[in-house]
Amino acid sequence: MAALKLVFAGTPEFACVALAGLQAAGHDITLVLTKPDQPARRGLKLQASPVKQFAQEHGMAVAQPRSLRLDGNYPEDAQTARLALQQAQPDAMVVAAYGLILPQWVIDLPRQGCFNIHASMLPRWRGAAPIHRAIEAGDADTGVTIMQMDAGLDTGAMLLAQSLPIQATDTSGSLHDKLAALGAALMLQTLQQVQQGRARALPQPTDGITYASKISKTEAAIDWAQPAQTIARRVRAFNPAPVASTTLAGETLKIWAAEVDSETPPAPLKYGTIMAVALTGIAVAAMNSIVILTELQRPGGKRLKVADFLRGFDLQPGMRFD
Numbered sequence: 211m212a213a214l215k216l217v218f219a220g221t222p223e224f225a226c227v228a229l230a231g232l233q234a235a236g237h238d239i240t241l242v243l244t245k246p247d248q249p250a251r252r253g254l255k256l257q258a259s260p261v262k263q264f265a266q267e268h269g270m271a272v273a274q275p276r277s278l279r280l281d282g283n284y285p286e287d288a289q290t291a292r293l294a295l296q297q298a299q300p301d302a303m304v305v306a307a308y309g310l311i312l313p314q315w316v317i318d319l320p321r322q323g324c325f326n327i328h329a330s331m332l333p334r335w336r337g338a339a340p341i342h343r344a345i346e347a348g349d350a351d352t353g354v355t356i357m358q359m360d361a362g363l364d365t366g367a368m369l370l371a372q373s374l375p376i377q378a379t380d381t382s383g384s385l386h387d388k389l390a391a392l393g394a395a396l397m398l399q400t401l402q403q404v405q406q407g408r409a410r411a412l413p414q415p416t417d418g419i420t421y422a423s424k425i426s427k428t429e430a431a432i433d434w435a436q437p438a439q440t441i442a443r444r445v446r447a448f449n450p451a452p453v454a455s456t457t458l459a460g461e462t463l464k465i466w467a468a469e470v471d472s473e474t475p476p477a478p479l480k481y482g483t484i485m486a487v488a489l490t491g492i493a494v495a496a497m498n499s500i501v502i503l504t505e506l507q508r509p510g511g512k513r514l515k516v517a518d519f520l521r522g523f524d525l526q527p528g529m530r531f532d
Contacts, residue, residue, distance in 0.1 A: 212405060213236050213237050213238050214237050214238065214301040214302055214322075214401060214405065215237075215238045215240050215298070215299060215300050215301045215302075216232060216237050216238065216239050216240065216300055216301065216302055216303065216304055217239075217240060217241045217242075217243065217295060217298050217300040217302075217303040217304075217320065218232065218239050218241075218242050218243070218261075218265075218303070218304050218305075218306075219242075219243040219244070219303065219304070219305045219306075219308040219310075219312070220242075220243075220244060220261045220304075220305065220306040220307055220308050221244050221245045221259045221260075221261055221307060221308055221309045222259065222260055222261070222307050223260045223386075223390070224306060224307045224329065224386060224389070224390045224393070225244075225260070225261050225306035225307045225308070225327075226260040226261050226263075226264050227390035227391060227393070227394050228304065228306045228327055228390070228393055228394040228397055229242070229261055229264055229265070229306075230264060230394070231394035231395070231397070231398060232304065232394075232397070232398070233268060233270075235398055237401070239265075239270050240271065240298040240299070240300060241270075241271050241272075241273060241294055241295065241298040241300070242261060242262070242265040242270045242271065242272045242273070243272075243273050243274075243275070243291065243308065243310075244259045244261040244262045244265070244272065244273075244274055244308070245259060245274065245308070245309045245310065246274045246275075246276055247259070247262070247274070262274070271294070271298075273290070273291050273294045275287035275288060275290065275291040275310070277310065278291055278292075278310055278311070278312060278313055278316055279311070279313050280292070280313070280315065292315070295316065295319055296319070300319070300320045300321070301320065301321050301322050302320045302321070302322045302323055302324070302325060302401065302404065303316070303319070303320040303323075303324040303325070304325055304326075304327070304397060304401075305324065305325065305326045305327070305359060306326070306327040306393065306397075307327075307329075312324070312359060312361075313361070314361050317359050317360065317361065322404055323358055323359075323404070324358070324359040325356055325357070325358060325359065325369065325397065325400060325401075325404075326356070326357050326358075326359045326364070326366065327354060327356060327393040327394075327396070327397055328340065328354065328355045328356075328357060328364055329341050329352070329354055329386075329389045329390075329393065330344060330352055330353065330354075330355065330422070331351075331352060331353040331355060331371055331373055332355040332357060332364060332368060332371070332414050333364075333365075333414045333415055333416075333417075333418055333419040333420070334349075334418055334419070334420050335352070335420055335421070335422040336363055336364035336365070336419065336420070336421050336422065337363060337364065337421045337422040337423060337424075338422060338423065338424040338425075339422045339423065339424055339425045340352070340422040341382050341385050341386055341389060342382050342422070342425050342447045342448070343420075343422035343423075343447070344376060344385075344422075345376060345380060345381070345382060345385065345443060345446050345447040346443055346444055346447040347443075348439070348443055349376055350375065350376060351373050351374060351375045351376055352373070352374055352376055352385070352389070353371060353372050353373035353374045353389075353392070354371065354372055354374070354389055354392045354393045354396055355368050355370070355371040356368070356369045356370040356371070356393075356396050356397055356400045357369065357411075357414075358411045363421075365414065366411075366414075367411035367412055367413050367414065368411065368412050368413075368414055369400050369403070369409055369410070369411050369412075370396045370399060370400050370403075371396075372392060372396060374388060374389065374392060379446075380446065381446045381447075381449040381450070382446070382447055382448070382449060382450065382451075383449055383450045425448070425451075425452060426452075427452045429444075429448070429452070430448055430452040430453060430454050430455045431454075431455055431456070432444070432445075432454050432455065432456045432465065432531070434456075434481035434482035434494065434495070434496050434497075434501075434531060435481045435496070435497050436496060436497055437496060437497050437498065437499050438470040438471065438496045438497075438499035438500055438501045439470055439499070441454075441468065441496055441501050442468045442469060442470050442501060445465050445466070445467065445468040446467075449466055449467070453465070453466065453507075454466075454468075456482070456531040456532065457531065457532040458525075458529060458530075458531050458532070461508065461509065462509060463506050463507065463508060463531075464506065464507040464513065465503055465505070465506055466505040466506065466507060466513045467503075467504045467505035468501050468502060468503050468504060469491065469501070469502040469504060470499065470500075470501065470502070471493060471499070471500035471501070471502050473500055474498060474499065474500070475495040475496075475498075475499070475500050479495040480495070480530060481495055481496060481497060482494060482495065482496075482530050482531040482532065483495045483528065483529075483530045483531075484525060484526065484527050484528065484529045484530065484531070485500065485527060486527055487520065487525050487526060487527060488516075489516060489517040489520065490502075490504070490516065490517075491503060491504045491516055492506075492516060492525060494531065503516065504516055505519075506519045506523075507519075508522070508523065
C-alpha cells in the first residue's frame with residue numbers, strides 16, 4: 211500500500227494506538243491535532259496528551275487549537291489551525307477520540323475524506339463514552355466502526371465494522387485496549403480500500419440508535435438499592451475511571467472489583483449492609499441480591515485485594531455502607 215499524506219486528530223491513549231499503527235505502516239503524517247495540554251492531577255502541572263507525546267517523539271508537527279470553529283470563542287486558534295491544515299495538504303484525515311467538534315470546513319478539506327474510529331457498533335452508543343456505556347448496559351458485544359465523518363454526532367456513513375464480545379471480566383480498561391488495537395487495524399484496512407477505490411460507505415441504520423453520554427464523577431457513587439448485577443457492571447464500567455465508590459463512617463472507599471453472589475439476602479437487611487467478611491470478599495446486601503467486593507482502596511492508599519485491605523481496615527458484619 212502506497213503511503214498517504216495524513217492529518218491525524220486524537221488525544222488519549224486510544225487514539226495513540228491508531229497513530230502508532232499509521233506511522234508503522236509508513237503513512238506520511240504531516241500534521242497531528244490534539245487537545246491543549248491539561249493540568250495533571252498532582253501538582254496541576256500541564257501534561258501533554260499521549261498523542262502529543264508520541265507525535266513529538268517521532269518528529270511530527272503538532273497543533274493544539276482550543277477550538278476549530280472560525281466563528282467560535284477562539285477564532286485565532288481556528289484560523290491558525292486552518293492555515294496549518296491547508297499547508298499539510300492531506301489526502302485524508304483520521305480522527306480517533308479527538309475531543310473537539312470538527313466543523314464542516316475541516317471535514318471538507320482532505321482530498322479523499324475524513325475518517326473516524328468509533329469504539330462501538332454504530333448506531334449503538336454514539337457519543338463520548340461508548341466503552342463504558344456498553345459494559346454498564348450489560349451488552350454481550352461491542353466493536354469498532356470506521357465511518358466517514360459528517361457534521362453530526364457520530365452519524366456518518368459506515369465503511370468498516372467489526373464486533374468483539376464483551377467478557378464477563380472485562381473492565382473499561384481491558385476493553386479499551388482490545389478496541390484500540392482493533393480500531394487501528396480496521397483503519398489501515400479502510401485506507402487501503404480507499405486507495406484501491408474499493409471503499410463503500412453505507413448509511414447507518416435508523417433503528418437501534420443509542421447515545422453514550424460522557425461519564426460524570428457523580429455516577430461513581432454506588433446505589434446499593436440496585437440489583438447486584440447492575441452494581442457489578444458499573445464497577446467494571448468505571449474501572450479505571452472514575453472508579454466506583456461508597457462511603458462508610460464518612461470515609462470514601464473506591465471499589466475496583468466486585469462480583470455477584472447467587473444467594474438472596476434476608477429480607478429485613480437494609481441495602482448496603484455488610485453481611486459477611488472473608489479474605490476472599492466482602493458480602494454486601496443489594497436489591498434482592500448480594501454483591502461481593504474483592505478489591506478496594508482507602509483515600510491516599512493503594513488499591514488492594516480484600517485480604518490485604520482487611521489488614522488495615524476492620525470491617526465487620528452489620529456495618530452499613532451509605
